Amino acid sequence: MQATAPKGLVTAEHLEFFKATIGEQYVLVDQESLTDYGHDETERLQYYPEVVLKPRTAEEIAAIMKCCNQFHIPVTPRGAGTGLSGGALPHLGGVLISSERMNSILSIDERNLQVITEPGVITEVLQNAVKEKGLFYPPDPSSRGSCFIGGNIAENSGGPKAVKYGVVKDYVLNLEVVLPTGEIIWTGANVLKNSTGYNLTQLLVGSEGTLGIVTKIVLKLIPHPQYDLLMLVPFASLEKASEAVSAIFRAGFVPSALELVEIDALKIVSTFVDSTAVPVNDDIAAHLIIEVDGNNMDVLMGEMEAISELLTQFDAGEIFFADDAQQKAELWKLRRRVAEAVKTTGYTIEEDTVVPRAELPALIRGVKELGRQHGFHAVCYGHAGDGNLHIRINHPTIKNSHGNAEMTAALTELFHLVKKLGGTISGEHGVGLIQKPYLDTVFQAANLRLMREIKKAFDPNNILNAGKIFDLQ
Amino acid sequence: MQATAPKGLVTAEHLEFFKATIGEQYVLVDQESLTDYGHDETERLQYYPEVVLKPRTAEEIAAIMKCCNQFHIPVTPRGAGTGLSGGALPHLGGVLISSERMNSILSIDERNLQVITEPGVITEVLQNAVKEKGLFYPPDPSSRGSCFIGGNIAENSGGPKAVKYGVVKDYVLNLEVVLPTGEIIWTGANVLKNSTGYNLTQLLVGSEGTLGIVTKIVLKLIPHPQYDLLMLVPFASLEKASEAVSAIFRAGFVPSALELVEIDALKIVSTFVDSTAVPVNDDIAAHLIIEVDGNNMDVLMGEMEAISELLTQFDAGEIFFADDAQQKAELWKLRRRVAEAVKTTGYTIEEDTVVPRAELPALIRGVKELGRQHGFHAVCYGHAGDGNLHIRINHPTIKNSHGNAEMTAALTELFHLVKKLGGTISGEHGVGLIQKPYLDTVFQAANLRLMREIKKAFDPNNILNAGKIFDLQ
Numbered sequence: 001m002q003a004t005a006p007k008g009l010v011t012a013e014h015l016e017f018f019k020a021t022i023g024e025q026y027v028l029v030d031q032e033s034l035t036d037y038g039h040d041e042t043e044r045l046q047y048y049p050e051v052v053l054k055p056r057t058a059e060e061i062a063a064i065m066k067c068c069n070q071f072h073i074p075v076t077p078r079g080a081g082t083g084l085s086g087g088a089l090p091h092l093g094g095v096l097i098s099s100e101r102m103n104s105i106l107s108i109d110e111r112n113l114q115v116i117t118e119p120g121v122i123t124e125v126l127q128n129a130v131k132e133k134g135l136f137y138p139p140d141p142s143s144r145g146s147c148f149i150g151g152n153i154a155e156n157s158g159g160p161k162a163v164k165y166g167v168v169k170d171y172v173l174n175l176e177v178v179l180p181t182g183e184i185i186w187t188g189a190n191v192l193k194n195s196t197g198y199n200l201t202q203l204l205v206g207s208e209g210t211l212g213i214v215t216k217i218v219l220k221l222i223p224h225p226q227y228d229l230l231m232l233v234p235f236a237s238l239e240k241a242s243e244a245v246s247a248i249f250r251a252g253f254v255p256s257a258l259e260l261v262e263i264d265a266l267k268i269v270s271t272f273v274d275s276t277a278v279p280v281n282d283d284i285a286a287h288l289i290i291e292v293d294g295n296n297m298d299v300l301m302g303e304m305e306a307i308s309e310l311l312t313q314f315d316a317g318e319i320f321f322a323d324d325a326q327q328k329a330e331l332w333k334l335r336r337r338v339a340e341a342v343k344t345t346g347y348t349i350e351e352d353t354v355v356p357r358a359e360l361p362a363l364i365r366g367v368k369e370l371g372r373q374h375g376f377h378a379v380c381y382g383h384a385g386d387g388n389l390h391i392r393i394n395h396p397t398i399k400n401s402h403g404n405a406e407m408t409a410a411l412t413e414l415f416h417l418v419k420k421l422g423g424t425i426s427g428e429h430g431v432g433l434i435q436k437p438y439l440d441t442v443f444q445a446a447n448l449r450l451m452r453e454i455k456k457a458f459d460p461n462n463i464l465n466a467g468k469i470f471d472l473q
Numbered sequence: 474m475q476a477t478a479p480k481g482l483v484t485a486e487h488l489e490f491f492k493a494t495i496g497e498q499y500v501l502v503d504q505e506s507l508t509d510y511g512h513d514e515t516e517r518l519q520y521y522p523e524v525v526l527k528p529r530t531a532e533e534i535a536a537i538m539k540c541c542n543q544f545h546i547p548v549t550p551r552g553a554g555t556g557l558s559g560g561a562l563p564h565l566g567g568v569l570i571s572s573e574r575m576n577s578i579l580s581i582d583e584r585n586l587q588v589i590t591e592p593g594v595i596t597e598v599l600q601n602a603v604k605e606k607g608l609f610y611p612p613d614p615s616s617r618g619s620c621f622i623g624g625n626i627a628e629n630s631g632g633p634k635a636v637k638y639g640v641v642k643d644y645v646l647n648l649e650v651v652l653p654t655g656e657i658i659w660t661g662a663n664v665l666k667n668s669t670g671y672n673l674t675q676l677l678v679g680s681e682g683t684l685g686i687v688t689k690i691v692l693k694l695i696p697h698p699q700y701d702l703l704m705l706v707p708f709a710s711l712e713k714a715s716e717a718v719s720a721i722f723r724a725g726f727v728p729s730a731l732e733l734v735e736i737d738a739l740k741i742v743s744t745f746v747d748s749t750a751v752p753v754n755d756d757i758a759a760h761l762i763i764e765v766d767g768n769n770m771d772v773l774m775g776e777m778e779a780i781s782e783l784l785t786q787f788d789a790g791e792i793f794f795a796d797d798a799q800q801k802a803e804l805w806k807l808r809r810r811v812a813e814a815v816k817t818t819g820y821t822i823e824e825d826t827v828v829p830r831a832e833l834p835a836l837i838r839g840v841k842e843l844g845r846q847h848g849f850h851a852v853c854y855g856h857a858g859d860g861n862l863h864i865r866i867n868h869p870t871i872k873n874s875h876g877n878a879e880m881t882a883a884l885t886e887l888f889h890l891v892k893k894l895g896g897t898i899s900g901e902h903g904v905g906l907i908q909k910p911y912l913d914t915v916f917q918a919a920n921l922r923l924m925r926e927i928k929k930a931f932d933p934n935n936i937l938n939a940g941k942i943f944d945l946q
Binding site for chain 2: 109155158163166169186189194202252355426429447454458469
């Protein structure tokens, strides 16, 4: 898909101003850069900004924002470009601001178990840095090796540990934000509890870069658990696997990860990364990956045993226990690379549905039925413990849902089902550009009116990531 | 303090409409009711609404709100009236809406570990109901035996368990809300993860009844831990006690409660409830109350032992371990009734400061110094594990901070210190009416402008709990 954005909003004078503000070498207008920064991991979408800027400080961003606000130039903020809903796509042209140079961890406060970081730090780099101090920052999307913490804030990311430890919003204490008007604010305070005014921090988290550009982040940390155990459990039916998920919680267990991967996805990723770690024989329909963690190995062994025992009620097959760090890493690598792998084989459209976890079997049945009706094949995987099911769609001819009437009709049906089950459109990927048409399946008109009013309060000229989540009317 | 609110906004016609809408017996205008519903637990403040309404349903509240919105009548929502910042005080007269008849737990979903409740359910009643199913709803203010869950949502309450389990905001999945315009919306979905649009749920939590009236609440539950252990640790110095707090976390422990009570407060509450459970000899300056919980008694015993060992480095005195349920209950009763007890002996002014926990010693030093300078005596207690320090002030002549220039000056100093330490004004009580003058010590002008714009988006006529948190300008 080609860009249809209006061109020529950024003039030579603006470019000169940007160069004077952040340095000439960080103002990019060559075609290769405009192409590189014009797509992310969403479907097969490509747009083109007019210029790519790589500022280093909040003050530089503030100067850029003031200029763009004055001249009503669209601004798209961008992290590492690993997003799956098109939130970082410059679909209106204009200025794209990359946070890649703002990549310092500013301080790890061991006294208060907090870290202050810039947004351009890779999530896994941050995790490793705090782990060296015995501390733990749990939320890590599958893309943790390349995604930026700032993008995680924008999307309120989750990842496999969310089932026990919560998502990004549960760790963000305070944010430094450049508003679309160019003002720089801190949203809250560096404290664990806060009942002082409206929670602007939580409003910013998950706002997909539409309300402000995050320039510093204060995160809560927790002590790192000393041990974890991992097992892989095959099931002969996808439904049994998903039924087992809620049974584990009902029995009082809280695994640190509870992932589901359908066999089709596992076959593809095993080939993709050339791994034979996981059996993929014809009797298996899906696997659960179950992790427990804590500080007492005997307790963890007991938990694993009890969960294994419970799973026999759901016709679980032979359980594989990961014996060492290498086996664990191999299993996680397979899980983390599913999306990338299936995309290369034609599964270009990804949905990020979330339902109350006991409704997973009903959701999966619905997905398969929709596939039959609409002529696509879907593979399911994701964070089953949270009820967060990723659905990858392989349609023989339709490769983008965005802008396609037939796929839009199918997805509308999907989201009506999700809504009926008590769920919603996105658990961790955001609405961005591609889920925008479906918001009224889960929100009332009053919700959308309030969101638009909030957007106007922050961004009176609608310049910052405009047309993401919703259009202003 | 007497009400100075404008009178006569509520006419005979309005009263007739209210009677027709919710039933005559639930429309109260007698002086006793207006007095009873005109104060809460904040200082010694008393105001008078013109009428008290006790609706039963969201639809009834919607009808009331539409009427009040049309005629610009101030509306004050009220839970159980246990608030400490004056959030439920009808300082502008008008209509007061009590949620006391909306007191049903609608469903406990054991499949998904969720509860749906009305706002007028007493927090402890809700806790006990879910505990019968083996489930746990952790956040409980000291007033849990009388406060309503709806009020807890409004203030984003914490309580002693917050240190391990988080505050109210961490458990609220979805809210049914009547907007000031009379529209009824659900803010989100009944799911554990949600990246679909702006987080209106989190915006409502802690908004102190200024953005909408919550009529149904969906809460996340967790499996109830099977065991807990409790110990009381005396310290010869308040500073050592507060230093020990952060050391416990730095050593990797996460207690399920870590409370601090200064000896003066403990003496008062011991007399108040006629208890000799806690030694109050002259060598003791403060106690820590430390609880650990979990599902393995051996692990808990080991943790308690290790924490005890650690505390010897901070000159802890002889540790008292609560042996049985009765001893635990006695200790918790003392802790929970501190505020009530000290208020009866003249400590009428309560602050709810919160700082990063390692800054507690500096905060406590500052408080004592301020007392010397401004001629008041202060006792400190609270949720030390969160850095959330309650400060009760006994001034010989000034009993309300609200409207008093001298106390306002002293508290302004206090909040400047709190801000300097990385903290903020309120950890769990809210801003309400009495902390309103201090917001600009912790927020920039842009923060306050955004909050005001958000308020206007929800409440264009500024009728719902107007003049709480901030005034519209």
